[in-house]
Amino acid sequence: MGRRRLLPLFFFLLIATSSAVPLLYNSLDVRPLSRPSTLDSALPWSETLEATESTTDSAASSSPSLVFRLEHRDSLALNSSAAELFSLRLDRDSARVYSIDSRLAQQTHGRPISHGPSGAVPRPRRNVTRHLPSRRPRSFSSSIVSGLSQGSGEYFTRVGVGTPSHSMYMVVDTGSDVMWIQCSPCLRCYTQSDPLFNPRASSSFVNLPCSSPICRQLDTSGCSRRRSCLYQVSYGDGSSTVGDFSTETLTFGRTSIGRVALGCGHDNEGLFVGAAGLLGLGHGDLSFPSQVGRIFGRRFSYCLSDRQAGSTPSSTLIFGDAALPAPGRGAVFAPMVANPKLGTFYYVQLVGISVGGARVNVAASEFQISANGNGGVIVDSGTSVTRLVQPAYIAMRDAFRAGTTQLNRTTAGFSLFDTCYDLSGKDVVKVPTVVFHFGRGSDLSLPASNYLIPVNTAGLFCFAFAGTSSGLTIIGNIQQQGIRVVFDPVASRVGFVPHACG
Structure with missing residues (x-):
């Protein structure tokens, strides 16, 4: 009887294991930290x-x-x-x-x-x-x-x-x-x-x-x-x-x-x-x-170009209808959300995050503006590192760690980063994909270089996110680099257009 009871459990585990969805990965070119290009005063402003x-x-x-x-x-x-x-x-x-x-x-x-x-x-x-x-x-x-x-x-x-x-x-x-x-x-x-x-x-x-x-x-x-x-x-x-x-x-x-x-x-x-x-x-x-x-x-x-990649293409700021993307450019638009307590910032509706193709277990309410105006998600040009509310950051970080067991993770972090890897001697590595899910079914997939970044010249790379206890999530400019960010209050939306700096 004991063996008969074990058989259904064995087959259930076998089916669950064989049907597990494999993680999705991006390739990351390993380039140690380098100086950004110096100012070219000959270019028109x-x-x-x-x-x-x-x-x-x-x-x-x-x-x-x-x-x-x-x-x-x-x-x-x-x-x-x-x-x-x-x-x-x-x-x-x-x-x-x-x-x-x-x-x-x-x-x-x-x-x-x-x-x-x-x-x-x-x-x-x-x-x-x-x-x-x-x-x-x-x-x-x-x-x-x-x-x-x-x-x-x-x-x-x-x-x-x-x-x-x-x-x-x-x-x-x-x-x-x-x-x-x-x-x-x-x-x-x-x-x-x-x-x-x-x-x-x-x-x-x-x-x-x-x-x-x-x-x-x-x-x-x-x-x-x-x-x-x-x-x-x-x-x-x-x-x-x-x-x-x-x-x-x-x-x-x-x-x-x-x-x-x-x-x-x-x-x-x-x-x-x-x-x-x-x-x-x-x-x-x-x-x-x-x-x-x-x-x-x-x-x-x-569009903020990757400063690790040199000065071409340059970063640009556009006002007017030319700021909008041309059809067929793969633009992703996030609904703009109003915060009646604070009108300066550009709030967007973020509903979830995926790592390696799997949705991170975080409630959408973690990204919402509360009745008193606290919380929410803003897109900011002056913040470098994206800050996530603590529950979302921990869940996302742990999912990323689980998908990078093949890499040499260091025991110590670096500055505000707690997840770092020694990639010295490597040219290309595979890292789990990271996707932001916005309202109305819009998904923004980040390039690997926008979330695993070099922090020194010795091959140390860190997961470029940090947690915050304030309740406010901030999408920073490291995650925005190489992506044209479109602010369109007329249509109440913020757009993201990959590969549109040129």
């Missing part, structure tokens, strides 16, 4: 083009489009090794994520979060306008915390400011709305590559009055004694910019756009990049895409 039906999926489009060249901040670092640059990048990344989490916590709970190595919250400097007695705002009651912390905007472009136009480096950042530049006279300014902008030398510079509707859109605003609008933006590490909120003409190649609202900062502190200011690409009304929406339709896209 921007150009204007006309969108046509052959370049976009919008019908009979004839609106103009702007194309920007983007460079990573590491291209300006001439005397640092690849390892030093990567270490600094991870430090900036942690500060960036902390700032985003702090801003979200302040908006949803009215207070900053408390986490980090020491458990203490960096306190913004008080009285940032103490050197501006005649400009002291009447309504600066609290600082806001934005995505730019320790200069963590990773990409920059060159923009003409004023009339006559003066070209300046500006950080581009999807996690910020308010645009600003450093201006003279400057009471406190950090070092920048270009001369300070002098608003008195520009015929198109106009101070906005306190009564203007656009002044009231600022999160933190005030009034000077002359009743002109003042702005203040404070960042998570205590960095800040304070000055006049104004309108000015911006020039891109042959295209000039007048009456763009931006801050003219006379008191600027902190560890910014060395750029003259910030070009905000956020979802809010004061961002550059929103302000020029009447011209370019609020649509834009960028």
Whole structure:
């Protein structure tokens, strides 16, 4: 009788084993960490083009489009090794994520979060306008915390400011709305590559009055004694910019756009990049895409090339209908989700993740925005490493580890990475596939180089994800590289187009 009872169990195990679905794998070319290409100043920074039906999926489009060249901040670092640059990048990344989490916590709970190595919250400097007695705002009651912390905007472009136009480096950042530049006279300014902008030398510079509707859109605003609008933006590490909120003409190649609202900062502190200011690409009304929406339709896209692969193709940022992919390019569109508590970030509907072709056991609710505005999933240009809510990260990491038993996993991690492999001496390895599943049945398969990355010159590679306890999932730029990311608020969607940097 005992043997008869064992037979059904034996056959069940045999059938289950034989019907197991084999894992799906990608090939990874093993290239140790190397320095990114240095800045090529001979290339044009921007150009204007006309969108046509052959370049976009919008019908009979004839609106103009702007194309920007983007460079990573590491291209300006001439005397640092690849390892030093990567270490600094991870430090900036942690500060960036902390700032985003702090801003979200302040908006949803009215207070900053408390986490980090020491458990203490960096306190913004008080009285940032103490050197501006005649400009002291009447309504600066609290600082806001934005995505730019320790200069963590990773990409920059060159923009003409004023009339006559003066070209300046500006950080581009999807996690910020308010645009600003450093201006003279400057009471406190950090070092920048270009001369300070002098608003008195520009015929198109106009101070906005306190009564203007656009002044009231600022999160933190005030009034000077002359009743002109003042702005203040404070960042998570205590960095800040304070000055006049104004309108000015911006020039891109042959295209000039007048009456763009931006801050003219006379008191600027902190560890910014060395750029003259910030070009905000956020979802809010004061961002550059929103302000020029009447011209370019609020649509834009960028493609961040793999810096390990050299400078070709270059990273680009496109505004207008040409930002949309042409038919047949294999675009994957994720539904855009609104967070009523925080309008700056671009939220998308992520419903699941697969590793090696098998769905990771994580509930879709882990990626949803809660009633108080916490949680959700954002796509961010300034965050490097994708952060996943802790249950999703652990499940995904464990699935990846289970599919890489043939590789030499190290006992220790590296910085914020806890899953690393010694691939020295290898040319090509097989790693499980990683797929993001978005709403409406859209699936984005990541290239292997976007999730197993080199972290030193000795052949150490790490799984480029990290967990977070904040509740917010952030899709970072390492996972975006080589993929054109399309922001289309008009159709309420964010698109991903593989192999579209050229």
